[in-house]
Amino acid sequence: MTTEIPEIVIGRLPVYLRELTRLAEEEGKINTSSHELGKRLGISSAQIRKDLSHFGEFGKQGTGYHINYLLEQLRDILHLTREWDVAVVGAGFLGHALAHYKGFSHRGFRIACVFDSDPNKIGEIMDGLTVQSITELESTIKEKNIKVAILVIPASVAQDMTDRLVDAGVTAVLSYAPINLSVPDYVKVSYSDPVIQLQQMAYYLR
Amino acid sequence: MTTEIPEIVIGRLPVYLRELTRLAEEEGKINTSSHELGKRLGISSAQIRKDLSHFGEFGKQGTGYHINYLLEQLRDILHLTREWDVAVVGAGFLGHALAHYKGFSHRGFRIACVFDSDPNKIGEIMDGLTVQSITELESTIKEKNIKVAILVIPASVAQDMTDRLVDAGVTAVLSYAPINLSVPDYVKVSYSDPVIQLQQMAYYLR
DNA sequence: TTAGAATCGTGAAATGTTACACAATTATAT
């Protein structure tokens, strides 16, 4: 049970977390089963049980899972029992959208700072946050001990900024820049390029 | 060779396309190899060759690939030799960001219309486009024969809007709403929830 | 003209992931 957990399994846990939260908060359910959860997510019940079995035994035969207990366990596994400060790099339209998004705080993250290199944007107030100069990137990230960054800048400067973030101590980067980033092994990068996703679907369009 | 191509293979083609475009446009290269491409993407050369072999033989032994020819072939495979009109549903911050994003047009897509239900937003000009009332969704999509939609609305209305889009003829949906969507088999959905991605990475944070 | 290096495409092996199916347990109803 202390073997390396497959990344594909880790990738599904947040989805379970999100759906379980919905079951509890929106529908007031107390218990659920791997069948019910799987049906709602389009995933087989066996897969859900197998995924969870990597971490322990959270259910009860005949009864299923107590939602709040399972939620607690999943948050614990994913290190979401604390709130992670996040640095947003880039104050363009997408940076704005992220800074105003209300969905972070209840799910384990908090936008702690926003950086931009454009003098016209520096000092601008974005939903309670002041846009800082990119020159303050290293000092602020070190001072606040920030580990997570979101990159919303053009591809041309994305690798440079990533290097600076990593040097400053960031170990998780969510990048919206349309470019592959090089990072050391201990740093995780997750990509979000809407065009890549649309192009994948285009294959299936007639 | 006419067996079903694995979806995971299709998923990598746009990434190859993007990197090859960069090699050609940014670095002025004419030829490349599976090794070079793989190194830049963090993918094994064998995987790239195997992926491409599903569709034909595009390289030359000893020489590698002619970039422009391979680009052409990939665009053809992914149905990107034409431009697809896209409907954006939701004119919030994220809808704005997408409507202003310059990265669609050269990669096969064009934002053709934006919808919102808020009377204060309807009529607003967004980068040349006028925000339309959500009541015009069906008629506009049918009229323009739109097959692709981007969902940037709250989870609470996402399933409803998806149903309406699918009824109107949309068969590819890129959803930013933090909820799992139900669609018929012939419809593709791709998800983008920044929090899900951050939560996945949080597992690896100490 | 020949040797050597680079590279592709691909069958087979290795590895990884998902689905099946069942013993064990729990709850419910009679």
Added chain:
DNA sequence: ATATAATTGTGTAACATTTCACGATTCTAA
């Protein structure tokens, strides 16, 4: 008290994906 239905966790089988490794081809340089 017992039968029935629901459900978990898991070993094993089935299936999917990746990697290996090699014959064939091409280019370059001596």
